[in-house]
Amino acid sequence: MARMKSYGSQLFLPLSVLAILILVNLIKGSSYFSISIINGALYGNIPNILFGASELVILAIGMTLVTSSAGSQDLSVGVAATITSAVFVWVLLSAGKITWITILAAFLASCVVGILIGTFNGALVAALNVQPIVATLIVYTAGRSIAFLIDGKLSPILANNLTYEIGSEIPGVPIQTPIILTAVFVVLFAVLLRTTNLKLYSQSVGINQRAARLNGINPVRIKFLAFMIMGVCTAVAGFIAVTKAGRHDSVNLLKDIEMDAILAVAIGGSSLYGGKFSITGSIIGAYTIEVLNRTLLRLDVDPDAIKAFKAVFIIILMVIASPAVRELAGNGTKWVRDRLGGAVQIPTAIGEDAAVDPKSDISAKKEV
Template sequence: MQKKRTFNKQLLIPLAALVALAVFNFIVDPSFFKITLVKNSSGNPVLLGNPISILDNGSELAILAIGMTLVTAATGGQDISVGATIAIAGSVILRVLCGTNSKPETLQASYLTAFLVACVVAMFFGAFNGILVAYFKIQPMVATLIMFTAGRPIAAWINNNELPIIKQASFKYFGGFIPGIPIPTPFFIAVICIVVIGLVLKFTTLGLYTQSVGINENSSKLNGIKPEFMKFLTFVILGLCVAVVGLIKVSRVATINYSNVAKDIEMDAILAVALGGNALSGGKFSMAASILGAYIIQFLTTTLYKFKVNSDALSAYKAVVVIMLVVLSAPTVRKKLAGLKAKILKKKEA
């Protein structure tokens, strides 16, 4: 019962943010929630509207939030290289599909093969970050700064600085719509990822061990857990999430822009974890809250776009939210708020 109360309390912040955004948009412009059924350029019926856009783009963030939550819980730090690694994963997919010809008439490999290769590559770079953090004891943000800096040049080098183009219409299904299904495919991909991680956390000790390492590394050692391996594993899992998002990203446009693909997405992923009520210093986490936080971040982004906020200013707005959440999650602030709550309750009782 206590566990259930704690879980519900953690969901309070993201749910409150969701309600606040929904009420604000409903008051200012009720048409924000309008959904229409139209035919796309291929003649297939698809749903369009801000809520659909939130589900579509928020699904990428939800997938990333899965891996970022585990990394944060285990290491007490964040991976700031996910955007650059997404560029690498997307570049690998295009390279495998196109081969040496950047604009092939026929693909050189199947979509599954290209995706699996991208998974291996993304997990390799995740493992690289994990080794630096777990075994060389480098602070996560500093360790991942290497890939943050080098990732996009590596992505461009993979395809010889060319921009491969996939002409097959079916490739866009992963980041767009499957004919006959009006809901964006990324939402279904996200649901699959959420179900998989839910089953993993339920039937394995991954969640328990990750939280144990994040709460007290030395105590976890005494209980037979290997903190270094758990930290390493979380980065590898994040690498797998990155590969999935990389597939969605390049599928949307059937090509890649090395400098802009997934730009600043790492900030949104970190913010999703924080908005979910998870302490950025590590320890206990709620995967459901992080995933909900991811869709709320996209809700905020869509709202800002709706009201014509300059795209260059989006990061500034989100930075303010990050600062507020980090301050509120600080132990000192939480302690003071708890004391204030206790005083108010005492006055009421008196």
């Protein structure tokens, strides 16, 4: 029964965290959900959150897939996105005239580079059996310098209408373009997972590689594929980030985003050791991180000190979701149910009870 419920409880944790954060925001000021229209575009907290988290969502999706099949994480995502966006800017600026066609061509070029980086990582991980964190450390170490070499240390500026429209909003469309692009990407990815066996295959490779192999799935190919899809994700994220910023800054573009992307996967309830995953959970996790950042800013926390609060938040979240506490909570629920003789229906999803009130469950356990 717990097994059947486990998928529901997987989403319950990120959703309840999100709900608590929104509640805190509502207590702070009731105008949290208000949306105003300025120059035909929507402004407000929710559009800002969707706008701010767009790259993180895309990278978290790719990270989920890599985590699931390879059983470890890709550290190079932020750096790889810096390289792909450097290529994007370089192609665009050397094309001279900026039109929709050149933007498309530059984007495709950056996708190709992203896939190449993915192939490099994938070759090390899948063919040579290197641990993914170790393998992606190579690109992580060298990447920003490579981006420097591509953009010539000049942090080139994208000052024109078309890239501005991609990075913020198209006149007449009320929703900012990065939000639309993210939504399109998520929908495309959902279609990919629905129509192909990718999810099943990568989960089975992640759970037991030998068993997958014996069932006719090629683990090498699946891992390769995961890293190549990750490459496309980095290219899209880099594209959005650089059009948002309007300039290519090799040092600070998407800095430390790999940590947030991994965190999003963990908050979303997928195991960081591979296997079963939930893309929805990772997306919610990514938005939760963005909401958390903005909530801390709203509570007048010093921007430099945000990291410490974030750390405390992560630790609390991980303790609640940890196997030991879950087991304890499960035992507690069982004890309560036994005492009540099944007269009262208690929600049995393990994670739920842990999240709602872990303390009372622990004390209940102690009484036994």
